[in-house]
Amino acid sequence: MNTEFSLSSTLKDKIKSDQAHVAVVGLGYVGLPLALTVHEAGFQVTGVDLNSDRVAAINAGQRVITYLAEDRIATAVASGRFGASDDFAAIRAADIILICVPTPLDSAGDPDLAYVRKAGASLSAHLQPGQLVVLESTVWPGATQTVLRPLLENSGLSAGKDFFLGFSPEREDPGNAVHHTNTIPKIVGGDDPVTRDLLKTFYEKVVSQAVPVDSCAIAEAVKLVENTFRTVNIAYVNEMKVALDQMGIDIWDVIPAAATKPFGYMPFYPGPGIGGDCIPVSPVFLSWRARDVGSALPLVDLARSYTDTTPATIAQRIIADMSVKAGVAAAQARVLLLGVSYKKDIEDSRVSPAIAILRHLEAAGVTVHYHDPYFPVMPLTRDDPDLAGRQSIDLTAGALAGYDAVLVTTDHTHVDYALVAEHARLVFDSRNVFDGRGISIDRDKFTKV
Structure with a gap:
């Protein structure tokens, strides 16, 4: 039995039996609802965030995002299977690592992947064989493989052989009363069939539907196409508003x-x-x-x-x-x-x-x-x-x-x-x-x- 198959088989069994331990890196408007949803699906979850005040508030059960149910965080913490840490070493115990860090624009208006790079460098010091790493942050097509992968492989482990690397774009809509994290279908992309299978197996346990695509780059493009569609149409309707106003x-x-x-x-x-x-x-x-x-x-x-x-x-x-x-x-x-x-x-x-x-x-x-x-x-x-x-x-x-x-x-x-x-x-x-x-x-x- 080759190492890749053995590691993936072990992880898949853990996912199916709800025994996989999940770490979520970044506990903001995307990461925290996702972490709670994964926990509510039956998994043990550790959230990792460098903001020690936010970590302390979460561990105290405080409602740090107002549109979350009032007792949702407190209930998760009280279960003993949900908590937060400001130490990246916590990911050593995880089987699955979900990265949900910001990807803003820099001062020149260009893509800024500094948070992704920092997360990748921090994770590489603690990465373990057999782990599944999934980037959920918005990035340009190709970034998972060309930016994140080399940083993770500084650990001495190889993606697709010693650990598994995929991309699943977040589709969180803060405050939406109809569509929630667990009801929104998830795009899952991996560059090999084994990774895609692991991604599909995991996310199907968490959300209503997992939609596999054939590469990380395709999944990365999906997120950008979705949001760019909205940008173009918002520009259109605002322009139409001005023109129609002039027509009375x-x-x-x-x-x-x-x-x-x-x-x-x-x-x-x-x-x-x-x-x-x-x-x-x-x-x-x-x-x-x-x-x-x-x-x-x-x-x-x-x-x-x-x-x-x-x-x-x-x-x-x-x-x-x-x-x-x-x-x-x-x-x-x-x-x-x-x-x-x-x-x-x-x-x-x-x-x-x-x-x-x-x-x-x-x-x-x-x-x-x-x-x-x-x-x-x-x-x-x-x-x-x-x-x-x-x-x-x-x-x-x-x-x-x-x-x-x-x-x-x-x-x-x-x-x-x-x-x-x-x-x-x-x-x-x-x-x-x-x-x-x-x-x-x-x-x-x-x-x-």
Whole structure:
């Protein structure tokens, strides 16, 4: 019996009998829900994260992500089969290692795999024969094999022989009340049949469906194609919103009517821009890789450019309208943003268009405050450390009267929009919350942007 077959057979038996020990590297918005889902599927799980405060909070059963069920982390910890560590040595005891670290853009706007490289280097010091390593972070096609694999093989072990290496792109949608980690099909890619079989066997125990593809590169491309599709369509609908507005047509009336067509159309909705760690990043990775191999994606690049300018366009519209409608210059203006999250009902401000709008307004001299029930105080973040400590203002009639304009940037559920409609001087709505919820508002002071 060859070594590869023996190691894979042993691991497969452990997976089938729920005896495999799983380590999840990175306990953020992707890694922590995945770790909990794997645990709830019957496996022992150890989460690894270098943030010792977060590790301590998780081990104390604290609800570190608000949209998770209140007692979900505490219940997992109390089982004795779920815990967290800030020491990479914890992966020695694991049979399966899932890497869920950030892959942002660098200061030049190019793909930044520094976290993947750091994770790979740290893992190589503790890698054991027979382990299955799966990268879930967004990367360009080919990165698992050309970036991560050499780092892991610095351990002296060979991928496909001594350990198994695959890619399965995360499809987490923070705060989604319908689709959860365990109900979303998982793409699994490996460069050999043995690895693909192990990936399929494991993920089928955790999620509703595992979808094997023939290589890591194919799986990597799947994630980028999915998100780039959304980027292009968001750019399209935002551009259409502006054009139709000039024709005196509200796109929010057009979309539901168009969506009645049972084929050939999928509704996308306008907004203040794109946010999160996926949609703004994936098309950049894909376009960068296309140029790297001598190709190009001009349509994608144009869509990216358009979505990147949306927050600035909205900020300029607000400044212009305040000047015309209220006679207030930017340097004297006060604006309240409703929401800093990039999407509703979550405490996630990564690449938030609301923050981009805030920066454009402040650069023009506008005084900007915000109200967001998910950010009573802005935390220290990777992207916006200078905003740490800013506080959400209380939403009262008196407070609203003190601003020249209010802009809805995030359509959180639990915000008193009726109060805003009654007491704000000017209201700008980038999310269709007033008409969408049937909230009456004086049209002389109301603008959709």
